[in-house]
Amino acid sequence: NAGVMQNPRHLVRRRGQEARLRCSPVKGHSHVYWYRQLPEEGLKFMVYLQKENIIDESGMPKERFSAEFPKEGPSILRIQQVVRGDSAAYFCASSPTTRGPDTEAFFGQGTRLTVV
């Protein structure tokens, strides 16, 4: 059984370029969460999606950032016109449902974005 797969693992972009981060959830999981982690800090929630719907994007910056989770294919976190401050590790987690007594969210290995 494959866990949460994120790619690429490392991504380098020049300022002003676009970054596209992909997350394939655990098979059968329809809930996806994106988090951002700066060096030496905890993870910060960005967005929560279910298939084809954004449920909660309260942690997303108002500009340049967007996320989707289409009916088919991986979830995508898209950052337009990247700036140096976007450099961070981006983690995706998936779960089969909302939080329940016998459920768990699984994290991927992350994508480390470096903006030069």
Add this chain to the structure above:
Amino acid sequence: GESVGLHLPTLSVQEGDNSIINCAYSNSASDYFIWYKQESGKGPQFIIDIRSNMDKRQGQRVTVLLNKTVKHLSLQIAATQPGDSAVYFCAEDSSGTYKYIFGTGTRLKVLA
């Protein structure tokens, strides 16, 4: 609330000793708490969780204690091993989803 850490606090313990990692959580409405272990270059790995209707929960070599009065969470690791070296994060949730609020983390170093 949010906090910005310049350097993670570090706990150094001798191999074989017990470790206690502490965490102050922020939201009195949180009803679910979880500890994650994160090794360098990897994603968070589940260790143990506890719901707000409990004060203590035990796993294999790990125990989580919850004190809701002072909004404090602790992780105890028995007979600490070199493989336990990592950064440990507590996280809380009140939304019924996995929209966690993570703590700033503690780096555990196990000395041989």
